[in-house]
Amino acid sequence: MPVIRVDMFAGRSDDEKKALAKGLTEAYVQACGGKPQSVWVLFEDRVKSNWAIGGELCSGLFPDVPKTAAE
Numbered sequence: 001m002p003v004i005r006v007d008m009f010a011g012r013s014d015d016e017k018k019a020l021a022k023g024l025t026e027a028y029v030q031a032c033g034g035k036p037q038s039v040w041v042l043f044e045d046r047v048k049s050n051w052a053i054g055g056e057l058c059s060g061l062f063p064d065v066p067k068t069a070a071e
Contacts, residue, residue: 002028003040009058010045017043 048059
């Protein structure tokens, strides 16, 4: 059973995660073979203040931008 682990900032919708899981599963099966039902995708939503890059918290590097009505 292959496991694909995705760590990302919190805030993605279930629809976005579903689309990502489908794409990752399809890519794995195409590259490595096997059945889609055997591929597990695990999501870990991370708070930006619990993640740092280059010694800087991601909450400072990537501040939240309010969504507009168009999104």
